[in-house]
């Protein structure tokens with residue numbers, strides 16, 4: 285059974301900071317946001333976690349391999365090196381949706397994202413040792429079939445961008461609404477969904493739905509592991525199987541599944 289640990293990372297009091305004492309240069313904000321994201325990717329990734337940029341001021345991480353001390357260290361390191369600090373809410377659940385709702389509740393209960401006195405919150409529950417060792421993360425790596433031949437080499441780059449974003453929007457809504465899964469665009473034509481235990485038919489239905497709604501054709505590899513990294517690598521290999529076999533859905537799940 286999946287048991288996902290999700291960490292919501294929120295930049296403290298960021299809205300007011302972006303306009304104090306006057307609006308800050310947009311390129312500087314973009315640089316700060318992308319550096320902070322890259323930094324978190326590296327720090328969370330070192331422990332096998334994944335972090336997604338989401339809205340950049342709110343980033344969502346799958347942190348099954350990270351304990352309380354790991355979170356504390358990351359938070360301290362960010363505050364020491366950036367002009368902003370971050371708060372972190374941690375939640376766990378049998379679905380990613382449930383875990384994120386819990387993580388969000390931790391920060392919302394502590395106060396507003398735009399409260400200058402609510403800074404560096406660290407709260408919530410982490411998985412216990414047994415749960416951390418279990419293969420509790422399911423990752424589905426979706427990509428567009430032949431994006432290069434259908435879009436990149438044929439149509440205007442902005443038309444391609446719109447098509448990919450529409451596919452992403454249709455997929456993220458479907459996977460969240462139907463399957464309590466959290467899907468994130470990760471670049472190119474790729475979307476990574478963090479999912480609970482789902483049968484192959486759920487992924488097939490999602491692909492049919494997106495194709496019917498916005499005409500974007502997807503394939504998906506699904507993996508399972510003790511960390512997002514392990515599950516994600518298995519998913520990438522399964523996606524290669526799709527390419528090799530010409531199939532839409534391939535799953536690489538542990539033998540005891």
Ligand SMILES: Nc1nc2c(ncn2[C@@H]2O[C@H](COP(=O)(O)OP(=O)(O)OP(=O)(O)O)[C@@H](O)[C@H]2O)c(=O)[nH]1
Nearest residue numbers: 427428429430431432433470471472473474520527
């Ligand atoms: N983040 C991320 N991006 C990737 C990955 N693989 C490919 N990409 C991006 O996706 C783009 C398209 O690559 P592909 O999906 O291999 O190309 P394709 O034409 O759709 O080919 P098929 O997927 O084999 O149908 C690349 O230019 C990269 O930007 C990946 O594993 N992760």
